[in-house]
Amino acid sequence: MKLFDVYPVNDIIIEKALGSHVWDDKGTQYLDLYGGHAVISVGHTHPHYVKRLTDQLHKVGFYSNSVKMPLQEELAALLGKVSGKDDYQLFLCNSGAEANENALKLASFYNGKKKVIAFKKAFHGRTSLAVAATDNPKIVAPVNETDNIVFLPWEDQAALEQAFQQYEVSSVIIEGIQGVGGINVASEAFLQKIRSLCDAHNAVFIADSVQCGYGRSGKFYSHDFAGVNADIYSMAKGMGNGFPIGAIIIAPKFQAVYGMLGTTFGGNHLACAAALAVLETIQAEKLVENAAAIGNYLMENLRTFDKVKEVRGRGLMIGIDLPEELSHVRKELLHTHKIFTGEAKPNVIRLLPSLALTQAHADQFLEAFGKAINK
Ligand SMILES: Cc1ncc(COP(=O)(O)O)c(C=O)c1O
Numbered sequence: 001m002k003l004f005d006v007y008p009v010n011d012i013i014i015e016k017a018l019g020s021h022v023w024d025d026k027g028t029q030y031l032d033l034y035g036g037h038a039v040i041s042v043g044h045t046h047p048h049y050v051k052r053l054t055d056q057l058h059k060v061g062f063y064s065n066s067v068k069m070p071l072q073e074e075l076a077a078l079l080g081k082v083s084g085k086d087d088y089q090l091f092l093c094n095s096g097a098e099a100n101e102n103a104l105k106l107a108s109f110y111n112g113k114k115k116v117i118a119f120k121k122a123f124h125g126r127t128s129l130a131v132a133a134t135d136n137p138k139i140v141a142p143v144n145e146t147d148n149i150v151f152l153p154w155e156d157q158a159a160l161e162q163a164f165q166q167y168e169v170s171s172v173i174i175e176g177i178q179g180v181g182g183i184n185v186a187s188e189a190f191l192q193k194i195r196s197l198c199d200a201h202n203a204v205f206i207a208d209s210v211q212c213g214y215g216r217s218g219k220f221y222s223h224d225f226a227g228v229n230a231d232i233y234s235m236a237k238g239m240g241n242g243f244p245i246g247a248i249i250i251a252p253k254f255q256a257v258y259g260m261l262g263t264t265f266g267g268n269h270l271a272c273a274a275a276l277a278v279l280e281t282i283q284a285e286k287l288v289e290n291a292a293a294i295g296n297y298l299m300e301n302l303r304t305f306d307k308v309k310e311v312r313g314r315g316l317m318i319g320i321d322l323p324e325e326l327s328h329v330r331k332e333l334l335h336t337h338k339i340f341t342g343e344a345k346p347n348v349i350r351l352l353p354s355l356a357l358t359q360a361h362a363d364q365f366l367e368a369f370g371k372a373i374n375k
Contacts, residue, residue, distance in 0.1 A: 106250065123180035181344065218315030
């Protein structure tokens with residue numbers, strides 16, 4: 001059998017990983033500023049993470065949501081504490097798309113309405129409603145098409161007000177920092193406007209924190225910069241440092257009803273052990289603070305390169321917008337300097353490293369970047 005060939009891959013086989021480094025099958029070391037797409041939050045094969053998962057696997061790896069799971073309660077308590085949203089409720093699932101799917105569904109259960117406001121360049125996942133709320137017609141199949149989604153221009157407050165007049169809005173879904181869309185930071189004023197319109201119209205504010213969440217921005221959720229709370233936060237990626245786990249946290253005003261949401265795998269023992277290990281490491285190593293400090297250091301230095309059009313982002317979620325003639329830089333970084341980075345179209349280099357990135361790693365990247373753009 002052949003693989004279903006949907007991924008354009010780099011011709012590299014990764015055989016070993018530790019911290020912010022990976023090694024290929026020939027023993028070549030790479031600095032990883034991509035983290036398998038913002039997934040590696042506490043660093044590859046972190047000893048505490050490996051131990052907690054290994055210990056759990058020796059006890060019980062999986063049982064479904066038909067029995068009591070103290071690990072889930074432990075995770076909810078710690079996530080509430082670390083995120084500062086103690087009074088929210090936790091629903092566990094397996095991926096970012098699934099988290100958003102559940103968030104959109106729960107919003108509609110809550111207020112009985114159907115219209116969802118999403119934004120230009122948004123990415124919310126590939127399941128049916130999440131993909132419909134994703135601004136990329138190429139990945140929306142005819143069966144996913146729905147007139148329940150309204151796309152508005154990014155940061156356009158007047159368009160937002162107008163949409164609330166025109167439609168019975170169930171929810172507004174927004175990334176605090178658009179990832180796939182090219183690292184676009186939502187302004188505090190725009191997020192505050194969403195909050196006040198949702199309040200006025202009994203609509204649900206959904207903060208997609210799948211990529212920009214979990215400490216990456218220098219706050220636990222990047223939406224927190226606006227000083228207002230969303231009703232539902234979705235998360236995945238960095239939550240399990242590579243173990244598939246996703247979640248939504250849900251404001252106290254939502255009442256759970258048996259059977260309303262559900263999943264077979266979500267919140268299983270191993271997934272909870274992975275998520276607990278991540279949060280414990282984030283706390284013990286002060287990784288949110290580190291993301292803010294190293295992220296600021298990187299952005300300040302990147303802004304000194306004349307050839308860079310713009311540097312956008314917060315913390316360790318950084319977009320380096322390059323002119324067309326520098327479209328070779330990402331490949332140059334990978335093949336000559338052995339540094340993994342991400343990309344966004346048309347020509348943005350995305351940095352999504354582990355939150356434990358050090359200043360020495362940042363300096364190594366800055367030096368290589370300087371050489372690559374001047375080649
Ligand atoms: C903002 C955002 N939401 C949702 C998703 C979907 O997550 P997953 O691939 O885990 O389904 C992604 C994935 O890149 C994302 O960046």
